[in-house]
Amino acid sequence: MNEIFDFNRFGKLVAYECGSYVPRFTKVLVTMACIVFALWITTVVFNNTIGFLGRKSLLGFLFGISCFIGPFVAYKYMNDRKKGYAYAMLPASTLEKFTSMLLICMFVLPMISYITLVASDALLYLVSMCGVGGFIDIGVYNPLVIYFDGYSFSISIAVSFMASISMSMMFNSIFRKSKIIKTILVYMAVSFVSVILVSIIAINLSHDILYRISDFISDFGVEKLMNICYLLCIAVSLYVTYRRIERVNY
Amino acid sequence: MxxxxxxxxxxxxxxxxxxxxxxxxxxxxxxxxxxxxxxxxxxxxxxxxxxxxxxxxxxxxxxxxxxxxxxxxxxxxxxxxxxxxxxxxxxxxxxxxxxxxxxxxxxxxxxxxxxxxxxxxxxxxxxxxxxxxxxxxxxxxxxxxxxxxxxxxxxxxxxxxxxxxxxxxxxxxxxxxxxxxxxxxxxxxxxxxxxxxxxxxxAVLLDKSVSDIQSEYLFDISANVPEDALYVEPGLGGCCFISNNTSGEESRVNIELLFNYINSKKK
Incomplete structure (x- = not known):
């Protein structure tokens, strides 16, 4: 028996997890569709129109939220002291479990969210033809779609979404209870500490050095620097997630 | 194993x-x-x-x-x-x-x-x-x-x-x-x-097969408890007791009694 990776076993695992864990995401999808529907209701009730930007911002926001909470919902019990033992004891290797989780959180759940959001929006447009000017999409996971307003597919956006998902996977594997709240608190704490640190550094550094740093960032490219940070986040998050799947105690 | x-x-x-x-x-x-x-x-x-x-x-x-x-x-x-x-x-x-x-x-x-x-x-x-x-x-x-x-x-x-x-x-x-x-x-x-x-x-207080326990101990219930009983507990139909099995007679193991006996020995 291949103890590290077996394609047959991996296929069974993905099928099992798609059939068992992905349905937990249904409530999130229904909620998102309801929010899109509520937006349409407001346009009818208040006789408003809502342009591309408004709709796209809402869909983009909902898509971001669904990507963020996806791992927490689908793999809610993976490290639960009572319910998590079944996940740990499923006869598949850590690499198979990790790869399956990655596939589901990084591709399956976002794809389902994407389809739900775009389909809800398109359906309302078809039904109502009210207050909207055409089909839109969110544009993160489908670079092949022709965009109505020139919103182009950006690697940065995709990498930032992947970083968000991988960090959700990591925090989901670290925290056992109140996972989403604790993760938001961690993000807030990290942001707060970062602002304080940057402020302290900025106050204590001479203008000359600050200009040099600014020039360096400009020369290097802000987007490139951001992408490197995101890639580092992804690498660290995925490594921690793998180790947690391998070692978590129940 | x-x-x-x-x-x-x-x-x-x-x-x-x-x-x-x-x-x-x-x-x-x-x-x-x-x-x-x-x-x-x-x-x-x-x-x-x-x-x-x-x-x-x-x-x-x-x-x-x-x-x-x-x-x-x-x-x-x-x-x-x-x-x-x-x-x-x-x-x-x-x-x-x-x-x-x-x-x-x-x-x-x-x-x-x-x-x-x-x-x-x-x-x-x-x-x-x-x-x-x-x-x-x-x-x-x-x-x-x-x-x-x-x-x-x-x-x-x-x-x-x-x-x-x-x-x-x-x-x-x-x-x-x-x-x-x-x-x-x-x-x-x-x-x-x-x-x-x-x-x-x-420690592991007892680690024995049931047949070994049966050949070592005799489990019984009686109004008259023998003097050499190792452990006695009052029960409804008399006293439940454990004694050394000197006769080679096989008795049904009373696990609760055995557990209490082993624990009492520890104390």
Whole structure:
């Protein structure tokens, strides 16, 4: 028996997890569709129109939220002291479990969210033809779609979404209870500490050095620097997630 | 074969198991007994790799539970005391899980469910504790793993289910399988066990086959307690007692009495 990776076993695992864990995401999808529907209701009730930007911002926001909470919902019990033992004891290797989780959180759940959001929006447009000017999409996971307003597919956006998902996977594997709240608190704490640190550094550094740093960032490219940070986040998050799947105690 | 050598484990500094050395052979049903908090469930979790050993070693057929390798996991199944079950139907869960276990017997599972009067279409979340327990026990037996660990399996079962459980475990037993049952409801499993292990934090107090216990001790109930009785407990029809078996007569092991006797010796 291949103890590290077996394609047959991996296929069974993905099928099992798609059939068992992905349905937990249904409530999130229904909620998102309801929010899109509520937006349409407001346009009818208040006789408003809502342009591309408004709709796209809402869909983009909902898509971001669904990507963020996806791992927490689908793999809610993976490290639960009572319910998590079944996940740990499923006869598949850590690499198979990790790869399956990655596939589901990084591709399956976002794809389902994407389809739900775009389909809800398109359906309302078809039904109502009210207050909207055409089909839109969110544009993160489908670079092949022709965009109505020139919103182009950006690697940065995709990498930032992947970083968000991988960090959700990591925090989901670290925290056992109140996972989403604790993760938001961690993000807030990290942001707060970062602002304080940057402020302290900025106050204590001479203008000359600050200009040099600014020039360096400009020369290097802000987007490139951001992408490197995101890639580092992804690498660290995925490594921690793998180790947690391998070692978590129940 | 399960071999445990010098096993110690502590939760945040509180020692639960201390230097335990023992083994579990194939073809036997072991009763793992002990007072609350001596580490019976912890022992199961260590055997399954759900907890990591800090000191000592555990080997199951030469493999360590640490790392939870698929080959190792497909040989074992653990039914925890408070099994809650996932938010899905029993049939869906069973068919999903069973594909990872090479010896799974779908017909046996269907038969056991019907004997336990459980509908495979029902979701775990709609079942009572006893029904959930029956469903997972049916699955545990149908997976036909070489090692089966049952933590308080009769907790929550009604009287007919307890009888069914004994019948099913006895029927599922073969010379390759090892079943370890941890329980406080000793009367529920009294006739099932081949081997009794009484666990204490500091040591294994008793680790003997039922036949060895029978040849060593005599269990009886009488109004007149013999002078050489090792342990006596007042009962309804007289006094239950344990004495040394000098006559070679075989008596039915009263596990509760034995447990209390062994614990009294420790004190």
């Amino acid at each position: 399960i071999e445990i050598k010098g096993l110690s484990f502590a939760y945040s500094g509180y020692k639960v198991l201390d230097n335990i050395t023992t083994s579990f052979g194939p073809g036997r049903i072991y009763g793992l007994l002990g007072a609350n908090g001596v580490g019976k469930s912890t022992m199961f979790k260590l055997l399954c790799g759900l907890l990591t050993t800090k000191q000592g070693t555990i080997e199951i057929d030469g493999s360590s539970p640490i790392g939870r390798k698929p080959g190792f996991l497909s040989k074992i199944f653990y039914v925890p005391e408070d099994f809650e079950g996932p938010d899905m139907s029993i049939g869906h869960y069973a068919s999903g899980v069973a594909q990872f276990y090479p010896n799974y017997d779908a017909e046996l599972f269907a038969r056991l469910l019907s004997e336990f009067e459980i509908d495979a279409e029902r979701k775990f979340t709609t079942l009572s504790l006893g029904q959930r327990k029956r469903a997972i026990l049916a699955l545990a037996l149908a997976l036909r793993t070489e090692y089966l660990f049952l933590d308080e399996p009769t907790n929550g079962l009604d009287i007919p289910s307890k009888a069914e459980f004994r019948k099913m475990v006895a029927a599922a037993m073969d010379e390759k399988r090892t079943i370890i049952i941890s329980t406080h409801q000793v009367r529920d499993v009294e006739n099932l066990l081949d081997h009794i292990m009484i666990l204490d934090k500091r």
